[in-house]
Amino acid sequence: MQTLKLPEFDVKLKDDNVFCLIRKKWVFLTPEEWVRQHFLHLLIAHLDYPRGMFKLEHTMSYFKSLKRSDIIVLDREGGVFLLVECKAPDVKLDQKVLNQVATYNKVLDANYLAITNGMRHFIWQRTGDGLIQLKEFPSYGHD
Template sequence: MNRLNLPPYEIKTRQQDGRQYILDVLRRKFIALTPEEWVRQHFIHFLADHKGYPTALLANEVELTIGGKKLRCDSVLYSRDLKPRMIIEYKAPSIAISQKTFNQIFAYNTLLHADYLVVSNGISHYCCKIDYTNRSYSFLSDIPRYEDL
């Protein structure tokens, strides 16, 4: 898999029926190892191990329904009272982050009303903070530590 712009961690993989799987620490099971999953697992460990995010408040593959269409948020961080605080969208390292990616995460946010939106392809990471009062958003220079949210 590609080298990412994220800290390394102790990766747990296994081979089964000719396919490779990676341990998803949030779902507590092995998931097919795709380039996007490679990014997701590195990013989750980055948030937990380097930014202090509690894994108990993070969820992967959160299902949403928009206009009768079922969609899945890649990851969601919840507050202690289980309100969405951050939505995270991952792309494979070979996929450039584009306006389409931001449109996708903003669509998810019409339902979740999270305070932060994060997009990463493992190489480039973008985080914006939503200001609902002024109906605006601003990009942050870094992914905030959990205690600073």
């Protein structure tokens, strides 16, 4: 798999699978999963996000269609603190990807939205007027 612009870690690989840090099981290794596992490691090991507050591939209903978010981090009250959309490294992070995560957020109502392809990462904070792009990820529990 491609080297990403995310911290390296001792990733566990077996055949075509990677051991998921959160789900505690082997999952099929796709380029998007490679990005997701590295991003999870960043949030947990480098930004001190609590491992028990993550939900992966959360299914939601939006206008009669089912959507599935990549990473959700819950706040201490059970609301959505951070919503992350992961893409494969060769996928361009453009307006279409931002629209995708913004659509998910109409259901989830996260305080922070992020998109990553493992090479580039963008984070926004939701405000009353829309979204403000941030330069760095918030610490967990930051309001």
